[in-house]
Amino acid sequence: MIRVEGLHKHFGGFHAVDGVTLKIAPGSITGLIGPNGAGKTTLFNLIAGTLPPTSGHVFMNGEDITGLPPHDLFHKGLLRTFQIAHEFASMSVRENLMLVPGHQQGERIWNTWIGRRRIAAEEEGIRKKADEVMEFLTIDHLKDERAGNLSGGQKKLLELGRTMMVDAQIVFLDEVGAGVNRTLLRTIGDAIQRLNRERSYTFCMIEHDMDFIGRLCDPVICMAEGKVLAEGTIEQIKANDHVIEAYLGTGLKNRMIKETSSE
Amino acid sequence: MSVADRTPPWTSSGTCRIGFRLSRLEDGLDFLNAFVAFANFVMLPAVAYGSQLALGALGVTMIYGILRFSNFAHGDTMAFGAMATILGTWWLQAMGVSLDPFPTALLALPAGIAATAVFVLITDRLVYRFYREQKSAPVILVIVSMGVMFVTNGLVRFVIGVDEQRFADGARFIITAREFKELTGLKEGLAIKSTAMLTVVVAIIVVAILFWFLNRTRTGKSMRAFSDNEDLALLSGINPERVVMFTWIMVAALATVAGVLYGLDKSFKPFNYFQLLLPIFASAIVGGLGNPIGAIAGGFVIAFSEVTITYAFKKVAGYLIPAWEPQGLVQLLSTDYKFAVSFGILIVVLLFRPTGLFRGKAL
Ligand SMILES: Nc1ncnc2c1ncn2[C@@H]1O[C@H](COP(=O)(O)OP(=O)(O)OP(=O)(O)O)[C@@H](O)[C@H]1O
Numbered sequence: 001m002i003r004v005e006g007l008h009k010h011f012g013g014f015h016a017v018d019g020v021t022l023k024i025a026p027g028s029i030t031g032l033i034g035p036n037g038a039g040k041t042t043l044f045n046l047i048a049g050t051l052p053p054t055s056g057h058v059f060m061n062g063e064d065i066t067g068l069p070p071h072d073l074f075h076k077g078l079l080r081t082f083q084i085a086h087e088f089a090s091m092s093v094r095e096n097l098m099l100v101p102g103h104q105q106g107e108r109i110w111n112t113w114i115g116r117r118r119i120a121a122e123e124e125g126i127r128k129k130a131d132e133v134m135e136f137l138t139i140d141h142l143k144d145e146r147a148g149n150l151s152g153g154q155k156k157l158l159e160l161g162r163t164m165m166v167d168a169q170i171v172f173l174d175e176v177g178a179g180v181n182r183t184l185l186r187t188i189g190d191a192i193q194r195l196n197r198e199r200s201y202t203f204c205m206i207e208h209d210m211d212f213i214g215r216l217c218d219p220v221i222c223m224a225e226g227k228v229l230a231e232g233t234i235e236q237i238k239a240n241d242h243v244i245e246a247y248l249g250t251g252l253k254n255r256m257i258k259e260t261s262s263e
Numbered sequence: 264m265s266v267a268d269r270t271p272p273w274t275s276s277g278t279c280r281i282g283f284r285l286s287r288l289e290d291g292l293d294f295l296n297a298f299v300a301f302a303n304f305v306m307l308p309a310v311a312y313g314s315q316l317a318l319g320a321l322g323v324t325m326i327y328g329i330l331r332f333s334n335f336a337h338g339d340t341m342a343f344g345a346m347a348t349i350l351g352t353w354w355l356q357a358m359g360v361s362l363d364p365f366p367t368a369l370l371a372l373p374a375g376i377a378a379t380a381v382f383v384l385i386t387d388r389l390v391y392r393f394y395r396e397q398k399s400a401p402v403i404l405v406i407v408s409m410g411v412m413f414v415t416n417g418l419v420r421f422v423i424g425v426d427e428q429r430f431a432d433g434a435r436f437i438i439t440a441r442e443f444k445e446l447t448g449l450k451e452g453l454a455i456k457s458t459a460m461l462t463v464v465v466a467i468i469v470v471a472i473l474f475w476f477l478n479r480t481r482t483g484k485s486m487r488a489f490s491d492n493e494d495l496a497l498l499s500g501i502n503p504e505r506v507v508m509f510t511w512i513m514v515a516a517l518a519t520v521a522g523v524l525y526g527l528d529k530s531f532k533p534f535n536y537f538q539l540l541l542p543i544f545a546s547a548i549v550g551g552l553g554n555p556i557g558a559i560a561g562g563f564v565i566a567f568s569e570v571t572i573t574y575a576f577k578k579v580a581g582y583l584i585p586a587w588e589p590q591g592l593v594q595l596l597s598t599d600y601k602f603a604v605s606f607g608i609l610i611v612v613l614l615f616r617p618t619g620l621f622r623g624k625a626l
């Protein structure tokens with residue numbers, strides 16, 4: 001699905017992403033973990049076309065997509081969310097969602113005058129879809145609210161909602177769960193699993209909550225200091241000495257030893 | 264009750280008696296005369312000028328909101344649009360086409376807009392796109408736009424000359440001062456210039472179309488989205504080059520309409536459009552850069568301030584306070600200094616409310 005080869009990103013002399021090579025298998029939910037400043041978000045930015053890489057390549061289904069602008073990648077089915085939620089602040093929640101599907105009829109200027117009925121029909125479909133998505137994410141009571149007025153967690157849900165508006169192939173989620181309450185976190189987790197199964201979305205998600213990762217992701221990739229440290233199932237990652245040292249800390253290891261010994 | 268009885272007691276000494284010897288009817292008429300004089304010399308010109316500034320400021324504010332720089336070439340884009348329309352008008356006049364009582368320029372306007380759109384799109388291709396791809400800082404784009412300004416300026420002067428051009432034809436007045444006086448019997452006349460009326464009507468139509476486009480069409484919404492959050496717009500599949508293209512086309516239309524209306528109302532002289540840059544920017548900034556409603560409000564604020572402050576109120580004062588015979592013209596500022604008004608308002612707004620009256624993007 002996605003293949004990253006020898007990707008580098010230098011900010012001045014600082015190597016934020018330092019030779020990352022990895023694969024994301026189609027149909028998987030891949031977790032990406034690592035300490036703060038490990039370069040996870042930067043890696044997403046490189047893959048999704050938000051930043052140009054210093055060197056290296058990104059392939060999607062065998063095609064070289066390195067350096068393609070984000071809107072082209074969107075139409076290829078590659079979507080991402082932001083760690084710090086972005087929204088069109090002055091528009092309503094519904095408008096935010098309805099803007100997402102690109103290449104709409106109404107975008108062609110002549111259709112504005114001569115294709116009104118087609119536009120109306122299409123808009124109706126999109127509106128319905130937006131309503132479904134909002135209901136699914138339990139933000140339907142906010143549909144006419146200015147998106148800029150949403151709370152931090154609600155904005156995160158809106159970010160997720162955006163990816164549900166189209167048929168994506170692969171979605172990169174940057175800490176969708178951060179700042180969202182526990183019950184909603186379960187809902188989001190279920191949503192991700194359902195999209196994965198029913199609509200065969202591939203996911204790659206950055207997350208710090210190890211339980212959340214453990215419930216959803218296989219495989220898990222751990223990054224530190226711009227490099228891939230380890231890759232494997234959640235158990236393998238949790239047991240990996242490098243990962244424990246760089247990220248999880250010994251507390252978790254002790255707890256796991258206790259858990260295994262008490263079983 | 265005799266007139267003398269109504270004379271206020273404090274004038275009974277006789278010094279000011281003459282001034283207050285008025286019948287009630289004349290009292291009312293004086294007030295009306297004062298109002299008509301005010302409307303004739305301040306309100307109507309300010310409304311027309313305000314509409315022209317508003318259209319200009321809308322163009323500046325759209326460039327700022329969507330392309331994220333202050334376009335110093337805007338005044339000269341207006342001059343270019345007006346020039347293209349004038350050339351079209353002359354051609355039509357030579358062909359014997361006329362739209363009487365409306366000015367022939369209205370017929371040439373669509374062609375003028377098209378020519379200006381082509382011109383700004385070429386400019387964008389040759390100049391701005393390079394800097395956009397470099398992701399240059401806004402301040403660099405501002406300097407670049409100054410270069411474009413000088414080139415456009417030179418081009419316009421080269422093609423049409425530096426002199427004043429008159430191209431307004433059709434009816435001059437909807438109602439002349441004399442007709443108004445005969446109609447109402449007032450001492451003061453109210454002349455409604457057809458170009459002023461046309462300015463207001465066309466401005467309303469253009470603004471209505473603009474707002475409909477921005478709020479109701481998919482492309483307009485994409486443009487607002489792009490202005491709101493560029494990164495997110497890209498990730499929502501919005502094509503930035505399309506947004507940029509539509510922005511330029513709409514800016515060309517706004518600039519041409521503003522330039523032609525200004526030229527019809529006053530006269531066309533390339534240098535005047537360069538000078539218009541200050542009041543136009545003041546309007547956009549006072550209203551809040553990036554905010555279309557603010558641009559319109561700002562246009563009228565600047566226009567009213569400028570006209571009011573530079574108007575000689577002697578006549579109006581003469582009707583309202585007949586006893587007072589002012590020595591001077593009762594003019595706060597000579598018209599030679601009218602640009603100081605824009606400048607003053609600009610400074611006050613930037614000091615106390617940098618985001619403008621309608622909360623645009625902070626400078
Ligand atoms: N635009 C930039 N300019 C300079 N340095 C940057 C830039 N973006 C990121 N960095 C640096 O790159 C490093 C990696 O940042 P990144 O955002 O990728 O971390 P992260 O793994 O997502 O961390 P977190 O878990 O806190 O979100 C950080 O040290 C950061 O300071």
Ligand SMILES: [Mg+2]
Pocket residue numbers: 040041042083
């Ligand atoms: Mg991050």
